[in-house]
Each structure stands twice: as structure tokens, then as C-alpha cells.
Amino acid sequence: METQKKIGILGGGQLGRMLLQEAANYPVETWVMENDPGCPAAHLCDSFVLGDIRDRDAVLAFGRKLDALTIEIENVNIDALFQLEREGIRIIPRPSALQTIKDKILQKKFYLEKSIPTSPFHILQSKDELNHHIGFLPAVQKLGTGGYDGKGVQLLHKQEDLHKGFDAPSVLEKMVELQKEIAVTVAINEKGETAVYPAVEMIFDPYLNLLDYQLCPADIPETTGWKAEAIALTVARDLGSPGIFAVELFIDRAGDVWVNETAPRVHNSGHHTIEAHFSSQFDMLWRILMGYPLGNTKAIQPSIMVNVLGSEGHSGAAHYEGLEEVLAMEQAFVHLYGKRETKPGRKMGHVTILGKDKQELLFQANKVKRTLKVVTRG
């Protein structure tokens, strides 16, 4: 019997879940490792392995069963990935690219070294050093490692904010006077062929630093789009690895484009591609993992995506208030990640809306945001 390829994912969250929904279109044997048997991806794979993705031996044992391995979160044991790569297992993204991105200090140095436009920065080893950079404020301090989903990022507007700073190796970045924040997702296969998704425009919650909604295509001048695309392609190519790379970019008041940061994997900024594009980011990653041709990144229709986050003040068994109203919206696609427990700001799902008119999309997105709440039953 012809053997199906065995492909594994480190991490079993919603990105894994959506990867596995797409995997079911292909002849592939899927494996997932995560330390929570009730995680969103656990029941959608051929083989679920309970284990800590940060543990070297666990990742080695898992990877040795596979033909190829990918990640859905950066926080994995990278030594094990280097070892598995030496043993001939295809790791996508390559451990070298993951290593560069995983540590925000190395990531910033990489942009500098490759002449990729990024905001000015200082590298700090401890909190004390903040005092040497008072003239550099307003700035954003980012932990070198361990930050995720808005954690590990601290806005420092003025001297009085410095007490909030992190006392650990970090990057202190000059705050860019933002006009817009956009993201460009790039796919690269093992032959070095690339495909680029249209830029999306992102709007963040000012408190949680979590994505509120995102519009595709971004409402930016054509030339700005070209710049962003060229920069994103450079980032992805210079990382020297096949994979999906979500490049987050700032557009400043002058219209200049700067890289904020890159994720070497499927990413929140690409969720709309499931319904709005011919090949979704999840489909695309399987194509790369399987050695198939790259997919078509074109949009079928413009779209807007709203994250569904746990409401403030609610921790416990999740209840979706207003779900029926949103399900009745004509052009909305609802994705709930099956997490049984909600907590404030937790990513519980997302809703994508298709439509040809930007104002209509914004109206519908706001309706979703006002209507759908993740709460605990009172």
C-alpha cells in the first residue's frame, strides 16, 4: 500500500485546528503534539500526542515519527528542531528562521543586517538600562522571548511609565507615528517560488493590543502596497526558509513602510483567506508541506475579519451571547474554536464577512463586534 506522508504540527490551538480542517482535503496523515488533551486541534488529527512542545526529548520523539513537521506557535524547543533537521526530517519553517524570529532581539538585528526598514531600536539587558534612553521615548519595549498575544509588550510614552518596563533582555523600539498598520503574508516553497497575499489593514484594541478587525484589501495607495509587498518578500526570502510568513508592517505619517515583526507560520492576520481567497493560508501551508504547487492568493471578494475575544470580567465556561444574530447575517462566516473556557481577551473565534463595499464591510464588522459576546452564564 502506498504510504501517506506523515506530517506533524507542534501546538494544538486554533491555528492547528484550522490547519487540520484544510488537511482533510489532502491525502496526508496528520499528527499533533500539545500538552492539553482538550485543546482545539486534539480531536481533528490522525494521531494526537500528549506532550510539552518546549521539551527537547518530547519534540525529538514526536518528530522522528514524521516526514515533515511544522509549528503553530513559536514557543517550541528549537534545539530539537535543529537535531531533527540534521536527521533529515523536513522542518517548515526551518529552525534557523524560527530562531531568528523567536527572539525579538535577533529578529530586530536581522532586519538591520538585511537593510530591511524597521523602526530605530536599542537592545536592553535589564530594566535599569531604560534610564539611559529617556530621550528615546515614546517607545515600545518588547521582551526578547516569551511574548505572545499582546503579552510581553509594554508601551512607554514618558519617563513616568518606566517603572512598568520589563527587567529582562528586550528591544526598546522607537514608537512609529502610525498612519496605518498592515500585514502581508508571503508563501515560499522549497524551490524558492513565492506567492503573496494582498495586504490587509489591521485595527488593534488599544488596551489589549489584540486585533479588533482587519480589512482586505488594505485601503492604501497602490505604491504603498508595492513597497509593502517588496519588503515582505525580502523578509521572507532573507529568512532562507520555505513556509508561510506573516509580515506585520507600519505605514507612518509620511507614507513610509516599516517592518514591525514577522510570524513564521499561519497567523491571525490571514484568517479571512479561508473564505475570501482561492487558496487560504492554511491550504497554502499544506501545499508547501506536501511539495505541491503554491496556491492562488487572489481574493474572491473583499473581506473583513473580526476576532471574537473573551469579554472582560468573564472567566469560566464559555457562552456565546448574540451568536444566533450573527449566524443570521447573510455574508458572515462564523468560526468558533471550541474552547470550553473563556477568559478576558482570550481568542475564542473569529467572523469573516465578504462584501464588495468597504463601508458595508465596516458596518457589518461593527455589528458583529457589538452583537457577539463571549461570557459566562450569569
Next chain:
Amino acid sequence: METQKKIGILGGGQLGRMLLQEAANYPVETWVMENDPGCPAAHLCDSFVLGDIRDRDAVLAFGRKLDALTIEIENVNIDALFQLEREGIRIIPRPSALQTIKDKILQKKFYLEKSIPTSPFHILQSKDELNHHIGFLPAVQKLGTGGYDGKGVQLLHKQEDLHKGFDAPSVLEKMVELQKEIAVTVAINEKGETAVYPAVEMIFDPYLNLLDYQLCPADIPETTGWKAEAIALTVARDLGSPGIFAVELFIDRAGDVWVNETAPRVHNSGHHTIEAHFSSQFDMLWRILMGYPLGNTKAIQPSIMVNVLGSEGHSGAAHYEGLEEVLAMEQAFVHLYGKRETKPGRKMGHVTILGKDKQELLFQANKVKRTLKVVTRG
């Protein structure tokens, strides 16, 4: 902790697989029963139960664990479903509707009783009785029970064909002088609300009686579409059950519309709805099972769907010849069902193509059909 609903599927084939891909958008605990642990749906549910869906005790034990139960194939133990319904478990479609449809004799009698246009027919108990109906030829003989995927159907053009007839309870239907064959899918929820998908036009392989490709929307006069829709709604409503009903219809040379047969479940004729419609047939069934509002049946774009069948003369481990070429087609969506073994005519996958122009869709569909072959490695 709030309990997620437990919903089960009897049968674990490709329809179950595609149902489970969509289920991952909702907070639901999924269960599947099938007697093959390697079936296409086995690894995509929360709980897989190895068992025979035709066995009364097995179905009873399975169903009693659940809040609701559906089917992906008609050939299930119906006594058990009636019993489960009496015990308060929601069975969708209702066992009474399934019973009517499952036996083609009862199904034909139902159309007659409800004055639903269907081709003239005789009911036969044995092969001998064919000789009383020579003047009725050309006709189609269909087994009362046990037919599936082109099995259990015999074309009888003339007296010399009668030896091929079935020696079992069957329906002998007058062959309709076909102009077109179409299908209309209707969704009904527990409140009796309905939603209708646009008619699709079907072209069958004359030898295997398996769907070759199908176009959506069907290229038919508007008034014919209205007739078809009205008939399909009547069929679904008169069955007195919530669910998804795929109503296959003939359009004869005079433009009259006749019901061929109905499936009380998601169906091959609705595969294109995954990408081409706002709410797919699979999404729609979950909405009905979960008590959510019905989805939007409108098309995002016109589409064509091609079944990917095992090639003649090839039985064994499946190999997909030409897959890379089809994956490189810009508007094509490839679904392979992960069946490891191919055999002639076996449904191994399907490809949906989106596009605005009918001629272009036909051209692309033919390209898929000529290019993608399921063979064994030679």
C-alpha cells in the same frame, strides 16, 4: 462547565468527513460510528465508535450517548432510530422520512400520494413480473432497498434486456425522455423554516451512472427553475422532517419537471456549496442540528464540480496522477477524501471550480477530468 452538545453521525465516509470539517467552526462534540477504523471521517471527530450502523443494538447504544443524531448514508438501522426518537433523542432526518426514502417503492408511493410529479411506475416483487410490462419499456428498474452509487439501478431499453433485471422487490419506472437532470437542495429546520439552494445541472457518466460534473446555477429557463424549486420544497415539507433534502429532478423534452429521487441528507450534488455558497450544505446541516438559524444559500460565484473517481482497471493503493497540474489551476479547489485504496468508479474526491462564465467553467472542468486520474502505481 457548560456542556457542549453531543452530536453523532451514522456513517464515516466522505460526507461525514466534510461534515466534520465544518463542525470545527462550532462548539460541538462530534461522534461517528462506522465499522472501518480507517474510514475518511474516523480521525476528525471527538469520539469514534467502531460499529455496524445496520445493527440495532449498536445504533441504540451509540445514539443513547447523544443529544442529536444524523446520517450520511441511508443504509442504517431504522428500528433503532425510531426507538431513539421515542426516547427523546433528536434524529435528523426523522426516522419516518428516512423510512419513506430508504425504500424506493415507498418513496415512489409517497410522490404519488402527495401528487408530486414523478415518472409513471409499476411495483414488482420479482424478476418474472418484468414480462408483464414489455409495452412499458424503455424503463429503469430500481431495487427497493440496497441500491447505492449506481448499484441497484438497471436500464431496460428493450425486451432483450430483461434478463439483466433484478429478482427482488423493485420499482419499474418509465424512462423519461431527458432534456436535463438537475438537483435542488432544500434545508428545513425544526421550526419548519426553509432555505433553498439554486438548482444545479448534472451530467452523468452513461456507464457507471455516477456524476461526471455538475454546474451551478443550472442553465435552465427561469420558470423551469421556479417549478423545480416549488416541487423540491413540496417534497421536503411533505416528508415532515427537519434536515437537508437533495431532490434530483428530470426536465423532459417538453420542459416538464419530474422528481427522480430524494436523499434525506447532505449529498454529492451539494459539494460545490463548500466554496461557492455562503453557507455550504454541511454548514447548513450543523445549523439545523444545533438549532441555529438557517444559513444563506446564495452563490458567491457560479461553479462547476467534477467527481474524482477511481480509474477503470485500477484496484489497490491510490495514486493521484496529474494532481499537481490540477492544484496549479487558479480557480480550482481540490478535495481528496483520504481513501487509501482505489477501485474502478470509487468516489475518491472532487474538484470545484469557481468562475463567472459557463464556457470557461466547462473548459476547466474538462481539463480536470482529462488531467486527474486515480490509479495504482504501475
